[in-house]
Amino acid sequence: MNFEELQQKVISRGLCARCGICAGVCPVQVIRFNEESFPVLDGRCTSCGFCTQCCPGGEVDFPKLSREMFNAEYDPSDLQGYTENLFVAHPYDDTIRLAGASGGMITGLLVYLLETGKIDGAVVVGMETDQPYRPKGFLAVTAEDIRDAAQSKYCLAPTMKALGELRRKKGKFAVVALPCQIHGLRKLEEVDPGLAGKIAYIFGLYCNCNLDPNGHVEAIEANNIELKDIARFDFRGGGWPGGFHVVKKDGEKIPLHTINIKNVMNVMFRLYGAERCYLCTDALAEYADLSFGDFWAFDYTGSLAQLERCTLISQRTQRGMHLLQQAVEDKFISLHSLPMERASKRILNMSRGKKSRSYERLRKRKKNGRPLPDYHCILPLSSSSERLKGLEYQIFSLFRSPFTRKIILKILFSPLGVFLNRLNIMRKNMFCRYHDN
Numbered sequence: 001m002n003f004e005e006l007q008q009k010v011i012s013r014g015l016c017a018r019c020g021i022c023a024g025v026c027p028v029q030v031i032r033f034n035e036e037s038f039p040v041l042d043g044r045c046t047s048c049g050f051c052t053q054c055c056p057g058g059e060v061d062f063p064k065l066s067r068e069m070f071n072a073e074y075d076p077s078d079l080q081g082y083t084e085n086l087f088v089a090h091p092y093d094d095t096i097r098l099a100g101a102s103g104g105m106i107t108g109l110l111v112y113l114l115e116t117g118k119i120d121g122a123v124v125v126g127m128e129t130d131q132p133y134r135p136k137g138f139l140a141v142t143a144e145d146i147r148d149a150a151q152s153k154y155c156l157a158p159t160m161k162a163l164g165e166l167r168r169k170k171g172k173f174a175v176v177a178l179p180c181q182i183h184g185l186r187k188l189e190e191v192d193p194g195l196a197g198k199i200a201y202i203f204g205l206y207c208n209c210n211l212d213p214n215g216h217v218e219a220i221e222a223n224n225i226e227l228k229d230i231a232r233f234d235f236r237g238g239g240w241p242g243g244f245h246v247v248k249k250d251g252e253k254i255p256l257h258t259i260n261i262k263n264v265m266n267v268m269f270r271l272y273g274a275e276r277c278y279l280c281t282d283a284l285a286e287y288a289d290l291s292f293g294d295f296w297a298f299d300y301t302g303s304l305a306q307l308e309r310c311t312l313i314s315q316r317t318q319r320g321m322h323l324l325q326q327a328v329e330d331k332f333i334s335l336h337s338l339p340m341e342r343a344s345k346r347i348l349n350m351s352r353g354k355k356s357r358s359y360e361r362l363r364k365r366k367k368n369g370r371p372l373p374d375y376h377c378i379l380p381l382s383s384s385s386e387r388l389k390g391l392e393y394q395i396f397s398l399f400r401s402p403f404t405r406k407i408i409l410k411i412l413f414s415p416l417g418v419f420l421n422r423l424n425i426m427r428k429n430m431f432c433r434y435h436d437n
Contacts, residue, residue, distance in 0.1 A: 001049030003031065003041045011038060013371035015057040017276050020137060020158025021184035022051035025192060027167070033158050037213050053191045056183035057276065061376040065186055065287055069317065076359075077380040079351040080314065081286025084321065086338040087313040088295050088304065092331065101152040101236035102294040103311030105333070106203055109290075109323065110146045110174055112332045119200055120171030123162045124149040133217060133233035137162040139173070151236045154265060156210045156274050160184065163195065172200040178207050179282035186287050201323065204285020206293030206312075208269060208350050215272030219244055222409035223256050236261060240309055241294070257413050259421045267412055270396035271405050279365075279373055281358045283351035289320035296346055300437045307336060312344060346434045356386035357393055 003022075010016050022039050023031035030043030031051065039051075066074035070082040090097045091108030100107055113119040121141040126149040128134045137159025140146045160181050166173055177185060182204050189196040216235065220227065229248045237245025237255075243264060244256035257264055285291035295312035297305050315321050327333045359379045365372040382390070399408060411417050428434070 001052045002047040003039075003045045003051060006039070006052045006055060007041075009052070010055055010057040013058070015276060015279075015371055015373055016055075017057045017180040017184075017280075018156045018158055018274070019056060019178070019181040019184055020161035021054050021056070021163065021181060021188070023158060023161035024163025025050040025054050025188060025195065026164070029164055031161075033161070035213070037156055037158050039158070050191055054184050054187045056180050056187065057373065059374045059376075060183040060187070063376055065183075069186070069287060074377060076281065076355075076375070076377045079348050079355065080284055080343065081282070082316055083314045083340075084317075085315040086340060086343060087315060087324065088307050088310045088336045088338050089313055089324075089333050090307075090310045091333050096147065096150070097309055098240075099147065099150045100311070101150070101242060102240075102292075103309050104150060105311035105313065106176060106205075106292050107146055107150045108333060109203070109327060110140075110176075111143045112327050112330070113174060113201070113323075114141075114143055114146065116330070118172070119174050120169070122146060122174040122176065123159070123166070124176050125153050125157065125159050127153075127233070131227075133220060133227065133230050134213070135159070139165040139169075151234055151242075152205070154211055154235050154268070155216055156213055156277075166198050167195055169198075171198065173198055174201040174203060175199050176203045176205065177285075177288070178205055178210070179285045179287075180276075180280055182285055182287050183282070201290075201319065202288045204288025204291040206284050206291060206347065206350075207280075208265070208283060208354055209273040209277045211268060211272040212274050215268060216244065218272070218405065219256060219268065219409055219413075220246065222406060223254070223413060225254065258418060259412070260425075263421050263424060264412065267408070270393060271400060271408060278361050279358055281355050281362075281375065283354040284314055284347070286316070288314075289317045290315055290323070293347055295344070296434070299344065299346055299434045300342070304336075304338070304342070304437070310336075312338070312347065342437050345432075345437055349432065349434075352386070353389060355380075356382040357390045360387060360390040 016038055018037040027048055028046055031039050032042040034040055063074040066072050072082050089105050090103045096108045097104040110122045121139050124140050125135050125137050128136050135153040135155050135157040139162050182202055185202055225246055230246055231249045232247040234245045236242035241261050243261040246254045291314040293312045295310045297308045328335050360382055362372050362379055
């Protein structure tokens with residue numbers, strides 16, 4: 001097997017997740033990425049087959065993974081995946097907590113692991129030095145590097161190419177990854193146990209979708225900001241819950257919108273969502289040791305309503321549980337149990353939407369003879385309401401031309417967009433019932 005097979009079976013068929021794991025596992029480091037973050041061969045392939053066998057784009061055996069990891073059967077209709085416990089948590093260090101997009105727990109745990117000698121570094125996502133608005137994966141080996149990589153990045157980037165650095169180093173490492181990237185990391189455990197054995201922890205990110213590489217760039221340009229003038233760009237900057245935030249080289253700070261980041265991203269995902277993301281059925285990083293996402297305290301009543309600026313955690317493996325217990329014993333984090341019956345309705349709704357949309361698209365692609373990833377399971381049937389929501393999502397594809405996207409972005413970031421957002425909030429308060437957890 002060689003890169004040409006990966007090209008034929010995955011990339012040319014529109015199934016590449018652009019995760020970067022093919023480059024990360026390549027022993028001779030001859031895989032690079034073009035401007036759209038698709039892999040290309042840049043050197044002589046040795047036909048080791050690692051890239052093809054670790055790729056999550058064309059095939060992931062979810063039932064097999066569930067049996068091997070959890071000794072449990074895979075249920076494609078389960079919105080959370082195998083979950084032993086739910087927690088709401090935050091690090092005691094307020095500089096870490098307040099710098100994070102949602103409580104700073106990933107940054108906090110990585111700093112804890114590094115400072116206690118349990119890991120020698122972590123694969124995280126930061127920003128390019130010369131293009132500070134473009135995400136990149138790198139191996140952080142200092143607490144400062146980990147802190148600098150705080151906050152979410154809602155943009156596709158081949159961040160797992162940083163695995164190549166692990167191959168050249170001794171020690172144990174943590175990896176922060178999206179669901180598709182985790183699928184590849186789990187396949188790596190069979191393909192190259194030596195490299196996989198260096199990964200001590202896999203931290204997963206809840207993921208609805210990701211933007212094509214230039215989605216947020218067009219949002220910046222829609223606000224009449226020159227890319228050359230940018231010193232820093234944050235997807236969740238400007239305070240909690242944050243939003244698209246630019247710091248110019250002259251020190252000027254510019255929030256690109258006043259609308260809640262969740263509602264902005266719901267529009268952005270429809271306009272710029274990567275096509276392969278629409279075929280992914282894993283919303284909550286179901287095969288991580290620990291999975292992390294936003295905890296919206298105002299959705300809750302009682303003592304949980306007081307837990308602002310915290311992170312929601314899905315604990316999936318005993319390795320993950322042991323880590324949380326150690327961090328609590330060492331007084332590094334504050335950990336609060338969340339009963340399963342009070343699981344976030346907002347997060348479950350996100351997962352339901354992603355899964356049902358993906359199942360509908362997968363069925364249509366199969367019916368039309370188009371390529372689709374093989375998850376080794378029978379696709380659940382969607383309800384009529386879920387199919388209707390999926391249709392609404394697909395209608396947005398009519399507005400994905402460069403001209404119409406620019407018009408929608410102008411509206412989104414205008415006073416009219418603020419007004420429409422308020423109407424949408426009223427609709428959600430009436431029908432979604434998030435606020436009775």
